[in-house]
Amino acid sequence: QVQLVESGGGLVQAGGSLRLSCSASGFEFRINHMGWYRQVPQKERELVAAISNYGASQMYGDSVKGRFTITRDNRKNTVTLQMNDLKPEDTGVYYCVTDRSWQSMTTASPDFWGQGTQVTVSS
Secondary structure, three states, rough: OOOOEEEEOEEEOOOOEEEEEEEEEOOOHHHHHHEEEOOOOOOOEEEEEEEEOOOOOOOEEOOOOOOOEEEEEEOOOOOEEEOOOHHHOOOEEEEEEEOOOOHHOOOOOOOOOOOEEEEEEEE
16 A cells, blocks of 8 residues: 655745655555645645656756755655745645656646645745
8 A cells, every 4th residue: 555654844934944755655666756746725736846766857846946856765765855945835735746657747647645744934
C-alpha cells in the first residue's frame, strides 16, 4: 500500500523559510517520480515542483521558480521541498505526490497523493 506522509508545514512570516519532507513507503521509490502540489480554496491544485526518479530532472511552477528547491534521497525514500522567501500567496495545503509517468506527474493527475500539510504565510 502506497503511503506518503508529509511533515514540516506551519506558520511563517513573509520572507521566511520552511522545509517540507515526505516519507514514502509501499512502492519502489527509486522508480517513481515525486512531486509537490498545493491547493488553495476556490482554486485548482497547482504543481509546485516535481523531480524525476533518479533526480536528473526537476520542474517548478512559475510562481516558485528561484525560491523553492526539490530534492530526493533514494536511500531514505524521502523527498524534500525547501521553500525560501515565502510569500502570502504561497499559503495552501501542500501535497506530496508520486507517479511512474512524468506526464501524469506534471499535469495534475499523479496516481497517489499524501494527506497534505498546511503552510500559512503571514504578511
